[in-house]
Amino acid sequence: MDAKIAVLPGDGVGPEVTAEARKVLEAIAQARGHRFSFETALVGGAAIDEAGTALPEATLELCKASDAVLFGAVGGPKWDDPKARVRPEQGLLGLRKGLGLFANLRPVKLNPALVDASTIKADVLAGTDLLFVRELTGGIYFGQRGRDAGGKEAFDTMVYSEPEITRVVRFAFNLARGRRRKVTSVDKANVLECSRLWRETAMRIAAEYPDVTYENMLVDACAMHLIRRPSTFDVIVTENMFGDILTDEASMLTGSLGLLPSASLAEGNLGLYEPIHGSAPDIAGQGIANPLGTILSAALLLRHSLKLDQEAQAIEKAVDKALAEGYRTRDIEQPGTKVLGTQEMGDLIVRYITTA
Ligand code: IPM
Ligand code: MG
Numbered sequence: 001m002d003a004k005i006a007v008l009p010g011d012g013v014g015p016e017v018t019a020e021a022r023k024v025l026e027a028i029a030q031a032r033g034h035r036f037s038f039e040t041a042l043v044g045g046a047a048i049d050e051a052g053t054a055l056p057e058a059t060l061e062l063c064k065a066s067d068a069v070l071f072g073a074v075g076g077p078k079w080d081d082p083k084a085r086v087r088p089e090q091g092l093l094g095l096r097k098g099l100g101l102f103a104n105l106r107p108v109k110l111n112p113a114l115v116d117a118s119t120i121k122a123d124v125l126a127g128t129d130l131l132f133v134r135e136l137t138g139g140i141y142f143g144q145r146g147r148d149a150g151g152k153e154a155f156d157t158m159v160y161s162e163p164e165i166t167r168v169v170r171f172a173f174n175l176a177r178g179r180r181r182k183v184t185s186v187d188k189a190n191v192l193e194c195s196r197l198w199r200e201t202a203m204r205i206a207a208e209y210p211d212v213t214y215e216n217m218l219v220d221a222c223a224m225h226l227i228r229r230p231s232t233f234d235v236i237v238t239e240n241m242f243g244d245i246l247t248d249e250a251s252m253l254t255g256s257l258g259l260l261p262s263a264s265l266a267e268g269n270l271g272l273y274e275p276i277h278g279s280a281p282d283i284a285g286q287g288i289a290n291p292l293g294t295i296l297s298a299a300l301l302l303r304h305s306l307k308l309d310q311e312a313q314a315i316e317k318a319v320d321k322a323l324a325e326g327y328r329t330r331d332i333e334q335p336g337t338k339v340l341g342t343q344e345m346g347d348l349i350v351r352y353i354t355t356a
Pocket of ligand 1: 093
């Protein structure tokens with residue numbers, strides 16, 4: 001197939017890791033007879049420096065005209081002043097809103113080769129394979145905010161509409177049907193009105209899926225159960241800010257932030273794919289960043305936007321093989337493993353794909 005992929009490297013290690021993921025996509029295209037074209041655009045701090053805004057119009061237009069977006073990371077100390085009017089994160093938030101990326105998928109699967117990398121005990125982790133579906137274009141992230149009382153009072157507003165809740169919860173149930181058929185909807189319905197609407201809506205949708213086990217859970221309890229019995233979760237669906245917090249917590253189950261991919265999906269096939277990790281300015285430019293989170297995000301890109309599931313699996317298998325054979329980047333180094341640089345790891349994955 002033909003596909004047009006927008007590449008937004010961003011800041012810090014973003015350019016290094018997206019370069020490796022692109023290389024892997026090119027290898028897959030070559031091996032399986034597809035034609036992918038890539039176009040790069042500015043986002044984040046790099047865009048602020050060049051164009052004075054974190055999300056130039058040309059970048060948004062390119063993304064809208066593409067089949068999928070491969071995204072690196074944004075941010076860094078250079079743009080860190082909390083009082084600044086333009087901030088790198090606005091690039092990401094603007095893309096989410098501008099492209100309608102309402103469903104953020106963050107799979108957390110324990111790689112058997114890396115059980116010992118987690119701070120959680122191996123027997124608690126055994127069997128962990130969960131999928132967060134975070135609502136991404138609503139809630140307190142996008143509500144009215146401001147200052148009153150001469151700047152001495154601040155407010156942020158959480159707003160959710162029933163259609164917004166419906167589409168993301170339904171999305172979660174549909175995904176659960178391809179997995180272990182369980183959905184946990186996370187809210188704070190004992191306190192928040194938005195959460196009460198969320199729960200009512202989720203329960204109504206659950207009734208349409210009698211084949212899927214459904215439960216509600218309060219967000220504080222979920223934070224606890226995630227580290228107490230992570231393997232009992234399958235699909236977890238929640239609103240924007242709860243999802244932000246819980247997915248950082250859940251990422252630590254695997255002990256390898258550098259390995260985790262994510263997908264942010266719009267209605268239709270357009271999606272933005274990025275590693276969970278940030279721009280890691282401390283190691284940027286040294287050629288040691290872990291490209292696997294971005295490479296696995298490229299696999300999600302193939303699966304969700306291009307509907308090339310076999311190709312996605314080929315990448316996932318290649319990554320599993322690299323880890324099983326003891327190859328690591330520095331962030332996940334363990335005794336007796338072989339440490340590779342960013343490009344060497346990318347080359348290894350390409351080699352596994354082309355010789356598979
Ligand atoms: C994430 C990040 C973003 C968020 C930031 C960078 C705005 O933490 O993708 O989880 O809060 O959504
Ligand atoms: Mg976050």
